[in-house]
Amino acid sequence: MAARFEGKRGLVLGVANKRSIAWAIAQRLAAEGAELAFTFQGERIERSVRDLAATVDSPLVTSCDVRSDEELERVFGEVAERFDGGLDLLVHSVAYAAAEDLEGRFVDTPRERFWLAVDVSAYSLVAAARAAEPLFEARGGGSIVTMTYLGGERAVPHYNVMGVAKATLDASVRYLAWDLGEQNVRVNAVSAGPVRTLAARSIAGFPTMEAIVEERAPLHRHISADDVGAAAAFLLSDEAANVTGTTFYVDSGFHSMGM
Ligand SMILES: NC(=O)c1ccc[n+]([C@@H]2O[C@H](COP(=O)([O-])OP(=O)(O)OC[C@H]3O[C@@H](n4cnc5c(N)ncnc54)[C@H](O)[C@@H]3O)[C@@H](O)[C@H]2O)c1
Numbered sequence: 001m002a003a004r005f006e007g008k009r010g011l012v013l014g015v016a017n018k019r020s021i022a023w024a025i026a027q028r029l030a031a032e033g034a035e036l037a038f039t040f041q042g043e044r045i046e047r048s049v050r051d052l053a054a055t056v057d058s059p060l061v062t063s064c065d066v067r068s069d070e071e072l073e074r075v076f077g078e079v080a081e082r083f084d085g086g087l088d089l090l091v092h093s094v095a096y097a098a099a100e101d102l103e104g105r106f107v108d109t110p111r112e113r114f115w116l117a118v119d120v121s122a123y124s125l126v127a128a129a130r131a132a133e134p135l136f137e138a139r140g141g142g143s144i145v146t147m148t149y150l151g152g153e154r155a156v157p158h159y160n161v162m163g164v165a166k167a168t169l170d171a172s173v174r175y176l177a178w179d180l181g182e183q184n185v186r187v188n189a190v191s192a193g194p195v196r197t198l199a200a201r202s203i204a205g206f207p208t209m210e211a212i213v214e215e216r217a218p219l220h221r222h223i224s225a226d227d228v229g230a231a232a233a234f235l236l237s238d239e240a241a242n243v244t245g246t247t248f249y250v251d252s253g254f255h256s257m258g259m
Pocket of ligand 1: 017020094193200
């Protein structure tokens with residue numbers, strides 16, 4: 001089988017370390033020929049992202065805080081410069097909520113931290129898609145994948161404001177798919193079951209979420225970041241040429257259960 005991403009260029013937002021879902025996706029894309037640029041947030045993780053990016057011969061690693069339109073503009077400018085004005089793939093695997101809002105009661109979430117979670121975890125997809133639009137256009141189309149979770153559709157204890165942010169993200173996927181479809185840009189989400197990553201560690205009760213999946217999911221087992229990588233790679237590839245505006249569940253079937 002021909003490598004699905006030969007000649008394709010992508011930007012990956014959201015690698016923090018080797019456990020990051022974004023890294024699992026990036027490895028899949030790179031293994032099948034994609035040339036990838038990476039962003040990192042904050043000096044604390046810069047080294048780890050640069051080291052990982054070097055293993056896939058990345059031509060561009062740059063900092064980006066998705067809360068800033070100026071930073072996004074600079075990043076997409078750098079990407080355009082490095083990739084001859086074009087981009088084929090965009091991986092959005094970014095989320096944040098204050099740790100204190102991922103325990104206790106959702107009703108107690110203060111206004112500014114509610115908007116912070118929605119800003120970083122959902123609006124960033126809209127801003128990145130807008131910044132990517134001219135680069136996709138230069139290539140005659142493109143494909144975007146973001147990461148979501150069932151907590152945006154159902155109330156999951158402790159997921160709280162992040163669930164509200166994911167609901168916003170899920171709806172944004174559908175509206176972006178509609179807007180950008182005309183330019184042959186596809187927008188999809190992967191809804192993953194629990195995976196032990198840096199972000200997951202800040203969710204109180206994460207072990208309980210895992211235990212419930214094991215007990216109730218049809219497959220009674222956990223997923224891996226690589227399972228998500230495989231699904232995201234499919235959605236990003238030309239094999240999914242007519243798939244857009246959708247959510248693809250990689251959760252051992254947990255979402256299909258009523259109890
Ligand atoms: N781990 C899970 O169980 C799970 C399940 C479903 C969905 N997800 C989603 O997968 C995505 C990736 O998370 P992960 O589990 O790989 O954890 P992770 O901690 O490895 O990745 C989260 C990333 O978000 C980045 N980030 C946070 N705030 C940012 C900001 N202001 N600007 C730029 N980047 C910022 C972090 O630097 C990090 O790279 C998230 O959207 C998360 O909600 C995770």
